């Protein structure tokens with residue numbers, strides 16, 4: 138459920154008509170709903186009720202300071218994957234003891250940054266990383282809390298580019314080597330080994346892969362405890378999918394996921410951490426764009442809009458489906474049209490949808506991409522020298538720009554001319 142509904146035929150973000158935002162900030166833009174962000178965070182929090190837990194929002198999904206602050210004030214922790222994300226989380230007021238640091242390639246500088254600023258734990262992904270972390274902690278006279286990310290070799294049944302839990306993926310250490318790697322970690326004085334981490338992929342639409350992975354984590358917990366490791370925290374990653382198309386079967390709910398977590402891992406009496414990103418931010422955001430032209434091709438009509446692949450890369454990158462709807466509902470009974478919906482960027486990959494059936498729209502009218510809140514703005518670029526599009530946050534009947542569109546001068550002046558020119 139989200140808070141983008143039609144009222145009197147006009148799409149609203151909470152209590153704000155979307156055309157009002159378009160008039161104020163220009164198109165294209167991203168708009169997020171505070172109520173949806175909070176609702177989704179709370180669904181996870183409630184799903185784990187009765188366990189000692191922390192929901193660490195995977196901020197890679199949407200990392201604007203205003204979004205982070207909204208979630209942090211509701212009690213969320215953050216899952217970060219770079220020094221930049223760590224500093225962004227801190228800048229939004231998230232205390233270090235609510236930040237977990239994931240990722241396969243943390244540098245010594247990033248590790249130092251987090252140890253200096255405070256960290257809940259590092260999710261370590263390899264032996265060489267463990268050694269760098271140990272040496273860095275010792276050189277600073279501190280002890281780094283860690284979990285070790287294991288790769289359970291489970292098929293997450295999602296798009297290949299976002300599956301992470303198979304043995305051919307770069308993530309985690311093979312679960313078959315876990316006992317040796319934990320033994321090695323226990324011998325490193327700069328590390329405090331507190332738990333296990335697992336994350337098998339993103340946009341999962343079934344619970345079965347989680348079940349397989351979490352059963353393996355439960356077995357591993359018991360084996361490690363038997364060897365004397367004090368396993369007391371399980372970080373279970375993120376990945377629960379969202380319904381992108383309104384007619385498809387909805388993925389499992391956070392409550393069903395929470396029940397699975399309790400069923401497979403509850404008996405271990407560990408603190409539970411989860412790292413959802415998409416399910417919190419995805420349906421909390423729209424990308425709104427204006428139709429520039431409707432162009433007749435040989436055998437189809439093209440809807441040429443002012444948003445492009447540089448603003449929302451998911452369709453080009455993962456063949457992702459986004460629902461695209463007119464912001465002003467057409468009159469009842471009007472015949473549907475069929476379009477290839479494309480942006481102005483100079484490549485054919487700049488296609489959002491092919492043969493999409495939707496109500497007819499005309500030049501100058503607005504369309505909204507649903508489910509664009511996660512992996513939208515954060516993955517955008519200035520390709521074709523198109524300035525990054527603004528982000529807007531709505532709260533009930535208020536809206537504010539939370540990242541402004543840069544001017545052309547700001548964009549151009551970021552480059553510097555070398556002395557010989």
Ligand code: LLP
Nearest residue numbers: 195239336339340375376412413414415512
């Ligand atoms: N934890 C870790 C360690 C992750 O790598 C990820 C996502 C998450 C949590 C959050 O997963 P989520 O709950 O959002 O599924 N750009 C792609 C998605 C990449 C996901 C990367 N890792 C897309 O647009 O579909």
